[in-house]
Amino acid sequence: GDGEPVAIPPEIAEVYRLDMWLNPHGFLKAARLPGADPVAFWRWEQIEKGRDGNVVAPVKMHVVAITMFGKYRVDATINPDNQIQRLKTTVNDPTLGDFNIEHESTNQVTVNGIKWPTNWHSHQGWDDNWQFFRQSTGHNAYGGSFPDIVANTCPDPVTVPQAVRDASFPAPVTVDEMADGVYRLGGGPANSYMVEFSDFVAVFEAPGDERRSLTVIEEVVKLAPGKPIRWLISSHPHFDHIGGLRSYLHIGSTIVTHMSNLEFLNTDVLTYESRTVEPDIVSLWPPTELSEGYNYEAIQERYTITDDERLLHVYYVQPLQHVSGMLMAFLPEEGIAFQADLFDTHEPPKAAQLPAMRSLNTQVARMGLDVGTLAPVHGAPVPWSEFVSALRTLEAQN
Numbered sequence: 001g002d003g004e005p006v007a008i009p010p011e012i013a014e015v016y017r018l019d020m021w022l023n024p025h026g027f028l029k030a031a032r033l034p035g036a037d038p039v040a041f042w043r044w045e046q047i048e049k050g051r052d053g054n055v056v057a058p059v060k061m062h063v064v065a066i067t068m069f070g071k072y073r074v075d076a077t078i079n080p081d082n083q084i085q086r087l088k089t090t091v092n093d094p095t096l097g098d099f100n101i102e103h104e105s106t107n108q109v110t111v112n113g114i115k116w117p118t119n120w121h122s123h124q125g126w127d128d129n130w131q132f133f134r135q136s137t138g139h140n141a142y143g144g145s146f147p148d149i150v151a152n153t154c155p156d157p158v159t160v161p162q163a164v165r166d167a168s169f170p171a172p173v174t175v176d177e178m179a180d181g182v183y184r185l186g187g188g189p190a191n192s193y194m195v196e197f198s199d200f201v202a203v204f205e206a207p208g209d210e211r212r213s214l215t216v217i218e219e220v221v222k223l224a225p226g227k228p229i230r231w232l233i234s235s236h237p238h239f240d241h242i243g244g245l246r247s248y249l250h251i252g253s254t255i256v257t258h259m260s261n262l263e264f265l266n267t268d269v270l271t272y273e274s275r276t277v278e279p280d281i282v283s284l285w286p287p288t289e290l291s292e293g294y295n296y297e298a299i300q301e302r303y304t305i306t307d308d309e310r311l312l313h314v315y316y317v318q319p320l321q322h323v324s325g326m327l328m329a330f331l332p333e334e335g336i337a338f339q340a341d342l343f344d345t346h347e348p349p350k351a352a353q354l355p356a357m358r359s360l361n362t363q364v365a366r367m368g369l370d371v372g373t374l375a376p377v378h379g380a381p382v383p384w385s386e387f388v389s390a391l392r393t394l395e396a397q398n
Helices: 010-021 024-030 210-223 245-250 259-269 351-367 384-397
Strands: 039-045 048-050 053-055 059-068 072-078 084-093 097-111 114-124 139-145 174-179 182-186 192-196 201-204 229-233 254-258 296-299 302-306 311-317 326-331 336-339 373-376
Touching: 010 024, 010 072, 010 084, 024 059, 024 072, 024 084, 024 114, 182 210, 192 210, 201 210, 210 245, 229 245, 245 254, 245 259, 254 259, 254 326, 259 296, 296 302, 311 351, 326 351, 351 384, 373 384
Parallel strands: 201 229, 229 254, 254 296, 336 373
Antiparallel strands: 039 059, 048 053, 059 072, 072 084, 084 097, 097 114, 114 139, 174 182, 182 192, 192 201, 302 311, 311 326, 326 336
């Protein structure tokens, strides 16, 4: 776009840097570097229908595995023509843990005496089309055909903007009191919200990753010492909103989610499966409750959290195009509605938000909620009147 350059976090930049090596020639160079520690073995690939061609009979392949950056295992599959056909590595995803990345290279041609693939395909996630192991199956990421290969023709180096060079990525949590015992825990690209009860705490949303969520949890402990975070309300299962769920599970919180999200969370996210690239507290020290405790409150239409004094209602938002299984929460005494992705305030309202905004407006009207303040996960809280004004303006323009 035309906006200012934005630096990406170091953990993502490292994966991008790794990705630049994941081509046949990059692998051959990396295998000769100190610390690569190559290991070779062979295997018979079974019958499959893959993007690198249909395998109709077992084919003997050789695999060379190396270590890159001291932590990533990269496997190169070499076909009977002695060509590197597939490169695979495993990186960390805050939500899923160990995450598979594959690059497939085919149709190699000779350019200046060097072979180079002209067809390339990238696959991300495990290719479990039958969902035997996970609900989140792998998907085709990108790729294409590149018939015009020119050797050793490189443009001038890209100048890195100073703003990117100087970027830092601290994980501060800002605390803003919205009402007695109600706090916005911000300071990052997404908020969590804390509601204090007489003998426990409820938190709305666990975005980001473990580092972010543990920092939020530390602030909650300061604000309500001695009170457990009894409930974590998860609005919906998009990855940027659930990267911290495992942190709350580990400290004993019950995850409030819509019942349609339960199978995905139970098989893909809140598991005791090992995480080898970036172990988190659940994989390092899995709690007993992970397999036998009260981990979820899976709701259908409505659920109420209360200490017989304060009420916090949780509602299923529908119909909704954005995602299935969306929840919002409402404090009737304070008139505060907590929601995610239905109306964001970190940027001006856009026409693309209209369907979600209409769903939110319909939900509030159907439930008869007297909303005074709308508290989004993305952006600062605003008066309900500001949302209504934005909705009317967008509808008039579209």
